[in-house]
Amino acid sequence: MKPVKRTSKFLVVFLKEIRETLRDKRAVGMLAMFTLMYPIMFGFILHQTIDRATRTEREGIELAVIGGAQAPTLMSQLKQKNITVQNLAPSGEDAIAELLRSKKVAAVLRLPEKFTENYQAMRPAQIELWFDSATDQDRRRRDVEDVLKAYNANIASARLLAHGVSPATLAPIDLQRYDTGTNAARSAGMIGSLLGFLFFPAFMCGMAAAVDSTAGERERRSLEVLMAQPIRTWELVGGKWLAAGLLAVTGITLELILAHIGLSWLPLEEIGMTWRMSWSDLALLCLVSVPLSLFAASVQIAVAMNAKSFKEAQSVLSFILFVPMLPGLAVSLLELKTATWMYAVPMLSNQTLMREIAKGGELGALPFVLTFACSAVCALALLVFSSWRMKSERYVLAV
Amino acid sequence: MIETHDVRKQFGSIQALDGVSFTARDGQITALLGPNGAGKTTLLRTLVGMLRRDHGSIAVDGIDPERDPYTVRANIGFLTDQFGLYERLSTREYLTYFGQLNGMASADLHRRIDEVSAMLDMGEILERRSKGFSQGQRIKVALARALLHRPRHLLLDEPTRGLDVMSTRAVRQALATLRSEGCCVVMATHVMQEVSHLCDDVIVIAKGHTVAQGSPQQLCQRTGIANLEDAFVSLVGTDEGIVA
Numbered sequence: 278m279k280p281v282k283r284t285s286k287f288l289v290v291f292l293k294e295i296r297e298t299l300r301d302k303r304a305v306g307m308l309a310m311f312t313l314m315y316p317i318m319f320g321f322i323l324h325q326t327i328d329r330a331t332r333t334e335r336e337g338i339e340l341a342v343i344g345g346a347q348a349p350t351l352m353s354q355l356k357q358k359n360i361t362v363q364n365l366a367p368s369g370e371d372a373i374a375e376l377l378r379s380k381k382v383a384a385v386l387r388l389p390e391k392f393t394e395n396y397q398a399m400r401p402a403q404i405e406l407w408f409d410s411a412t413d414q415d416r417r418r419r420d421v422e423d424v425l426k427a428y429n430a431n432i433a434s435a436r437l438l439a440h441g442v443s444p445a446t447l448a449p450i451d452l453q454r455y456d457t458g459t460n461a462a463r464s465a466g467m468i469g470s471l472l473g474f475l476f477f478p479a480f481m482c483g484m485a486a487a488v489d490s491t492a493g494e495r496e497r498r499s500l501e502v503l504m505a506q507p508i509r510t511w512e513l514v515g516g517k518w519l520a521a522g523l524l525a526v527t528g529i530t531l532e533l534i535l536a537h538i539g540l541s542w543l544p545l546e547e548i549g550m551t552w553r554m555s556w557s558d559l560a561l562l563c564l565v566s567v568p569l570s571l572f573a574a575s576v577q578i579a580v581a582m583n584a585k586s587f588k589e590a591q592s593v594l595s596f597i598l599f600v601p602m603l604p605g606l607a608v609s610l611l612e613l614k615t616a617t618w619m620y621a622v623p624m625l626s627n628q629t630l631m632r633e634i635a636k637g638g639e640l641g642a643l644p645f646v647l648t649f650a651c652s653a654v655c656a657l658a659l660l661v662f663s664s665w666r667m668k669s670e671r672y673v674l675a676v
Numbered sequence: 677m678i679e680t681h682d683v684r685k686q687f688g689s690i691q692a693l694d695g696v697s698f699t700a701r702d703g704q705i706t707a708l709l710g711p712n713g714a715g716k717t718t719l720l721r722t723l724v725g726m727l728r729r730d731h732g733s734i735a736v737d738g739i740d741p742e743r744d745p746y747t748v749r750a751n752i753g754f755l756t757d758q759f760g761l762y763e764r765l766s767t768r769e770y771l772t773y774f775g776q777l778n779g780m781a782s783a784d785l786h787r788r789i790d791e792v793s794a795m796l797d798m799g800e801i802l803e804r805r806s807k808g809f810s811q812g813q814r815i816k817v818a819l820a821r822a823l824l825h826r827p828r829h830l831l832l833d834e835p836t837r838g839l840d841v842m843s844t845r846a847v848r849q850a851l852a853t854l855r856s857e858g859c860c861v862v863m864a865t866h867v868m869q870e871v872s873h874l875c876d877d878v879i880v881i882a883k884g885h886t887v888a889q890g891s892p893q894q895l896c897q898r899t900g901i902a903n904l905e906d907a908f909v910s911l912v913g914t915d916e917g918i919v920a
Binding site: 297497499500504505506507509670 | 754
């Protein structure tokens, strides 16, 4: 009898699982999708959000006016407020509705033909403001209304003054509105929580391998043969775990690199966010995120080995996959400030760490160590559990 | 040599093994006969140390599989009722995997794969992936896997099921060769013809315990029935008065 080489058997299982997974189109497809498609999709959504958030400030407001020549003062006041006026030929209700639906203008202002006549006779001169409340042009419409109100007040003052009455009598209060929120700040909050999803692929990239090498082997009835070999259960579980884990590590690292390139390129400053991450910061982040992928693989192995088929494992795991996302969502919903305990929760720790690095502050070593350790400890604990479970008689009988 | 004495195993309220005793000698093919549900699979799993017995003793070349399952397994070729092939691996890769799991060195492993492949006449499927293999090809690959690490003992669960005549002959030929090399072969089967032609010794188990052990001729003599199949039915049906 040759002495049993323990590490080599662990590696034998590992290499076989890697080879088999790389031949599995489903697993490789999933890996490619989450490393390539995910950051691209992510960048696209971010780009759209930033674009929409900053458009108002850049482009001003487009307003269509019918019969504007009757009120030249109003037209010039609109222009002063950065509102672009498009003169429109008199058109009917349907044409106006169509124009609004196309979102080319924020609203349509229609001055009826009798406007001048009524204005000169000092009767209330009707002005129509057409808008579509189903589109998100609400703020722009309000800006237009503000101009109309100011125009109204100006004329009223002039007329009162002509009659020797102080216009101040009509304005017992003077309301001034100050909106400190900007579109940009609102979307920054949303993007902040979106960034948390960058770590989600850690739980997706290795899943096919983890499920196929446990529940899949069970379904194809090859696990019993494997368990009758002169190999310890931890070597068996460990090899399968490392194979799934390595795929997840590869996936998440590539994905983070792509995301980093994208985020450095996006004009995040325009919405008051920063992505102050250097390549060395990124390398460190990827390194401390390695145990997260290994933790994900250990969860998947521990769950999938107890399922009788690939499908059963997949449906159970699809529920479990969202659990690691919950702390992150809770923190962003409750708007909690970053605290040390957050670095001790797998997934949440990685999300928090990334956000803090992106802000560009000095962090110290503790957050990095905690982030690394919490996932690593959980992964090892689950690995021990899975090995123990595979050894148990109840499991052997169920295989 | 495999020796068991009064092995018992209970699952909840079911007594799967209720006193199994036998000796399977080296250089012999020992048939394990028993109706479905007699406890054959449980017995085989207990022999490789995957299940723990409640009572009794087992020794595989003097080693207790419960104490040192890895040494025992390294010395046993186990063919279960499932082949356990991997569709995405070729036959050679599959055999290499199990050879490495049994601690074989690479040069020896390559040589041995060619040997086993020649013995079972499976040269044409050696480089193919097992997807789409016929029943006969599958069982050959599984048998090759069980023989690969030159185990001194073979535990085979119905090795010729689903095989055509040519493949059955090839398998029987291989088993005869192994016997002449001094292997201890234990084979669960339902094919009486195979037992009378191939096996030196027969263990009959029913309801979890051994009801008889002996050569096919001895069993016929003991029951006073000339036909082995009828002798088997008589042994299983009337388990009183027969001492193993």
